[in-house]
Amino acid sequence: MLLNEIVKVLRSSRYFQHKHDISEVLSCLSKVMPINAENNILIGDDCAVIPEGDGFLLFAIEGLVGEFVREMPWFAGYSGVMVNVSDIYAMGGRPIAVVNALWSEGAINAEQILDGMARASKAYGVPIVGGHSNVRSNQGQLAVSILGKAKKLLTSFNARTGDKLLMAIDMRGKFEGSYPYWNASSKASSERLKNDLEILPLLAEEGLCDAAKDISMAGVIGTSIMLMECSKVGANINLNQIPIPSDMPILRWLSAFPSFGFVLSVRPEHCEAVISKFKDRFLVCEEIGVINDTKKVTIEYEGDTEIIWDFNSSSFILPPEEN
Numbered sequence: 001m002l003l004n005e006i007v008k009v010l011r012s013s014r015y016f017q018h019k020h021d022i023s024e025v026l027s028c029l030s031k032v033m034p035i036n037a038e039n040n041i042l043i044g045d046d047c048a049v050i051p052e053g054d055g056f057l058l059f060a061i062e063g064l065v066g067e068f069v070r071e072m073p074w075f076a077g078y079s080g081v082m083v084n085v086s087d088i089y090a091m092g093g094r095p096i097a098v099v100n101a102l103w104s105e106g107a108i109n110a111e112q113i114l115d116g117m118a119r120a121s122k123a124y125g126v127p128i129v130g131g132h133s134n135v136r137s138n139q140g141q142l143a144v145s146i147l148g149k150a151k152k153l154l155t156s157f158n159a160r161t162g163d164k165l166l167m168a169i170d171m172r173g174k175f176e177g178s179y180p181y182w183n184a185s186s187k188a189s190s191e192r193l194k195n196d197l198e199i200l201p202l203l204a205e206e207g208l209c210d211a212a213k214d215i216s217m218a219g220v221i222g223t224s225i226m227l228m229e230c231s232k233v234g235a236n237i238n239l240n241q242i243p244i245p246s247d248m249p250i251l252r253w254l255s256a257f258p259s260f261g262f263v264l265s266v267r268p269e270h271c272e273a274v275i276s277k278f279k280d281r282f283l284v285c286e287e288i289g290v291i292n293d294t295k296k297v298t299i300e301y302e303g304d305t306e307i308i309w310d311f312n313s314s315s316f317i318l319p320p321e322e323n
Contacts, residue, residue, distance in 0.1 A: 003304040006239075006251060010308065013255065015180070015217040019226065022317040044230045044318055045156045046087040046214060047148070056153060060087040061145040068179065069113065069140045075176055075186070077116025080144035082185055082259055083214075085124045089197040090214035090262055092204030093150035097129040100144045103137035110135055113142055123190045124197075152204040158211035159231035159265035165289035166271065167220055168278045170196065170260035171245060180217070180252075185259035196260060199277050208270045208277075215261035219254050224263050224289070225297050225309045229316045231265070234294035239301040243284045265291055 010016055026043060042049065047058040062083045069076040081098055088095045100117065104110035110133070121128050126146070173184030185193060203209040213227045220242065228235050244253045260283070266274050271287065278285035295311040309316055 001251060003239075003299065003301040003306050006254070006301065007299070007306045007308050009251060010219070010221055010254065015219065015255065016222050019216070019218045019222055019317055023315050023319055026317070027319040042155070042157050042230070044226070046090045047093070049091070049153065049155070052149075054151070056093070056150045058088050058091055058093040058148040058150055059145070060084055060148075061143060062087070063143040064141070066139065066141060069142050072176065072179070073109075073112035073140065074116040075181070075183070076142060077113035078120040078186055079116075079181065080142050081117055081120035081124065081126065081128075084144050084146035085120075085126055085197070086214045086260070088146055088148035089200040090154060090212055091148075091150060092152055092154040092201045092212075093148040094201055095124070095126045095146055095148040097127050098144055098146045099129060100131035100142065101133075102131065103134045103139065103141040105135075105137060105140065107135045109140060113140065117144070119186070123185070123188075123193055125190065125194055150201065150204070152201075152210075154200060154204050154210060154212040154264075156211065156213050156227050156230035159227055159233050159291050160211075160267070161233055161291055161293045162268065163211070163265040163291040164268055164271050164287050165224060165235055165237065165291060166264045166266055166274060166285055167215075167242060167288045168262045168264065168283060168285040169215070169243060169258050171243065171284050172282075173259065175252075175256070180219075180255045180257045182256045182258040182261070196281050196283060199281060199283075200262070203264075203274060203277065208274050209264050209266050211265035213263055215256075215258055215263060217257050219256055220261070220263060220288075221254055221297075221299065221308060225316050227263055227265065228291070228297055229311055229318055232295065232311075234292045234296045234311070235289050235298075236292060237289035237297065237299045239299055241286060241288045243286050
C-alpha cells in the first residue's frame with residue numbers, strides 16, 4: 001500500500017474514531033474531573049493515578065465491545081482481565097485485584113465469559129474479588145475494573161523532545177479470527193506472562209524509562225499519537241522500522257491490539273539497556289521513531305512522509321482547550 005492510503009485508512013478506522021471520541025467525553029466531564037497537574041492527577045493516561053504514601057494507587061476500567069462478547073465470549077472474558085493487567089503494568093505498577101460488571105441472557109450464557117475471566121485471573125495471578133451481575137439481560141455485556149500500585153510511574157505525560165520511541169511486543173502469537181486481537185497470552189505459562197510484564201515496573205524503578213503506554217485498539221500508531229498528545233510533543237515514526245511478522249499485511253499489523261505490546265519514550269542513553277531487558281525475555285523491542293517538538297505526528301514509509309495527526313489544529317483524545 002502507498003503511505004497516503006495507509007494514513008487515510010487509519011484515520012477513518014473505527015478504532016481511531018473510538019479513541020477520538022474520548023475528547024468529547026472529557027469535554028463534557030471537564031467541570032467535575034479537570035486535568036490537575038498540581039495534585040499529580042492527569043487525565044489521559046492508561047490508569048487514574050492517586051498519590052498514596054510513597055507510591056501511587058492505579059485505577060482503571062475496560063469495557064468490552066458487545067459483538068466481541070457475543071461472538072467470542074471466552075476470549076472476551078479472558079481479555080477483560082488481560083487488558084486491565086496490561087494497563088497497570090504500562091504505568092509501572094503491579095496489579096492488586098479486579099472486579100467486574102457482567103450482563104447476560106441467562107446464567108448459562110455467562111459461563112464462557114466467567115471461565116475466560118477465571119483463566120486470566122489464574123494466569124496473571126490477579127484475584128477477582130467481586131463485582132456486579134445481571135443474568136436477566138437481553139444481551140451480553142462485560143466491563144472489568146482493576147486496582148494496582150506503583151512505586152514509580154511510567155506515564156503518557158513524560159515523553160521529551162529527543163527521546164527515542166520504542167515498540168516492545170510479544171511476536172509469539174496469532175490473530176483471533178478476523179478480529180485485531182493478537183493473542184500471545186492464553187497459551188503461555190503463568191510464569192512467562194508475569195515475568196514478561198515485570199519488565200515495565202523495573203524500568204521505572206531503575207530510572208531507565210518514565211514514559212510509556214500499552215498498545216490499545218488504536219494500534220501502535222494511534223497509541224503513539226495519544227502518548228505524544230499527552231506529553232505535548234510530536235514524533236516521526238518510520239513504518240519500515242516497526243517489527244512485523246513475516247508475510248503480514250502492514251495495515252493489519254498497524255491495527256493489531258496485542259496481548260503484550262507497549263510504546264515507550266526513552267532517553268537515548270538508556271535505549272540499549274531498555275531494549276536488552278525485553279530481548280532477554282525473548283520479546284521484540286525496536287526503535288521505531290524519534291520524539292520532536294513539532295506537536296505533529298508524521299510517519300515515513302518507503303521513502304514517503306505523511307502527517308497523520310497535527311495537534312496544532314486538532315486534538316485526538318484530550319479536550320481541545322487542553323491540547
